Amino acid sequence: MAPMAGVSDAAYRLMARAGGAALAYSEMVSCAGLYYGEKSWELVDPDPAEPEIAVQLFGSKPELFRESAERVATRLGERLALIDINMACPVPKVTKKGEGSALLENPALAADIVRACRSGAPDVPVTVKIRRGRYMGQEVAPEFARAMEDAGAAAVAVHGRFATQMYHCEADWGAVSRVADAVGIPVIASGDILSHDAARRVLAETGATAVMVARGTYGNPWVFSGHEPSVAEKVAAFECHVRLLEATGAHLKRARSLAGWYFKGMPDAARWRNAAMSCVTADEFLAVAAEVRAHVCPEACS
Template sequence: MAPMAGVSDAAYRLMARAGGAPLAYSEMVSVTGIHYASEKTWELVDPDPAEPDLAVQLFGSDVDHFREAARAARERLGARLALVDVNMACPVPKVTRNGAGSALLDDPARAAAIVGALVEELDVPVTVKIRIGRTPQKIVGPAFARAMEEAGAAAVAVHGRFASQMYRGSSDAGQIRRVAEAVGVPVIASGDALDAPRAAALLRETGAAACFVARGSYGNPWVFRDAAAALAGEVPAPRPAALRLAAFRLHVRLLVATGAHIARARSLAGWYLRGVPDAAAWRERAMHCVGVDDYLALADEVEATL
C-alpha cells in the first residue's frame, strides 16, 4: 500500500492489511517536523497497536534532520519499523520549493548524502521513491536510481510520470522498466495501478519486483489480494455493494478506534459508495454527516435501497 498524504493513516493501513497488502506505508512525514518535536508529526509515524510493522516515508532536504529523524523513528518504533523511505517524488510546490520531494531529482549529490546518512543510522532497509524526471526534457530515472543504489538504497520505487505532470496524463511503464534494467536492487513500480488487473499488468510490463497501489485502493481494500490472484491467472469475483458498505462501516469505526478525525469519513463515503444506485445523492448526504453514528446510519439507508 503506497504512502498517500492525507489518506494512509492507521485506519487506512489496517483496512489495506485486511485486504491483503503485505506492506503498508505511513503518510509523508517531515524530518523538519520531527526536528522541532512536533507531536502532530509524530502522529503520522506512530503505528497503531494492531499493526505488525510500518514503512515510514520521510521528506525534507536537510541531511542532519534526516539523521535525527532516523534515530528518533528507530527508537520510537523499535522492531516495528519495517523500513525508511525517502520521498524524492512529490511534485507539490510547497514541498519542492524547499528542495524536498522531486526537487532532489535535480540534486543527486544531496539525495545520495541523505541516503548514505540514513544507511549509517539504521539497521533496517533504506529505500527511495522517485519520478522519472522533473520534466520531459530531462529524463533522469536510470542514472538517478543507480546513484541511489550506490549510496546504499535497498530498493527504488519509480512513479512513471514526470514531476511536471503532477498526476495528469499516463504513467510510463516503459520508463519504469528502464530503471528496473539499470539497477541491481528491487524496483517498485508506481503509477496507474487503478485496479487489480492493471496492477498485475504493471508488474509484467515493467519487470518490477513489486507494485505500489494508491488510488486503486480507494474504497477497494481487496485490491491487494485481487492483484495477487490476477498475477496467478485468476479472475477476482466482484464485490457486491452490501459487502462494500460493510467495509465502509468497519473503516469508519477504525477511524474512531485509531483516533483519526471523523471528517476523513467524507472521503471514504465517496469512495465506498461508487457504483451504488443514486451514488451522487448519497455522497452529497455524506458531506453533511457529523459523527460516526451519522455515517453508519447513512450506510444502513443505502443498504435498505439495494
C-alpha cells in the first residue's frame, strides 16, 4: 500500500494489511517536521496492532535526512521495514522548496540524501520513489535510478508519469520497464494500478518485483487479494474502518472520504455520501452505514 498524504494513517494501513497488502507505508513525513517538532511523529508511530511499516520521508537537506533516519530507526526498531525517500511528489508547495520531484533535476543532491539516510540508519533498507521525470518529454528515470542504486538505494519505485502531469493522463508502464532494465535492484511499479488484474499485468509486462497501489485502495482493501466484495462486505468494511479511526485516535472527518469510496457504485450512493458529509462522531457514521445496510442489502440484517 502506497504512502498517501492525508490518507495512509494507521487505520488505513491496518485495513490494507487485513486485505492482503504485503507492506503498508506511512504518509509522507517531513524531515524538518521530525527534527523541529513533535507533531510529525504522529505520522510515523505505528499502532500497537500493526506489524512492521515503511516510513516515507521528504525534504531536501541531507543532514536532516540523516538525523531523521536515525531517529525513526531508533524509535521504531524492528517494526521499521524500510525508509523510503520521496522524489516523486509533484505538488508545487513541495517542489518549490527543492523537495519531492524537484530532486529529479538534481541527482547529485538526491544521491547525497540516500547516502545520508544510510549513514543515519545503516541497518535499515533505504529506497526511493521517483517519476519518469519532472517535465513532459524529459524522461530521466533510468539514469536517475542508476545513480540512486550507486548511492546505495535498496529498491526504487517508479511512477509512470512526469511530475507536471500530476495524476492526469495514463501512466506509462514502459517507464517501469526501462528502469528495470537499467538497474540491478528491485523495481516497484506505481501509477494506474487500480485493480488486482492491473497489478498482475504490470508485473508480467515490466519486470517489476512488486507493485505499489494508491488510488486503487480507495474503498477497496481487497485489491491486494483480488476478492470481489459484496455490498454487505463493503458496508461492514466501512464500519470497521470507522471504528479503527476512532480506536487509533485519527480525525474522524476522514471517514467522510471513506464513505464516498466504500459506497461508490451502490444504489443511491450520492445520498449516502451526502449523509456522511454532515457526520462528526463515529456513532453518526455508523448510523449512516446502518441505513445503507437497511436500504441496499436488507438481507444482511438477518
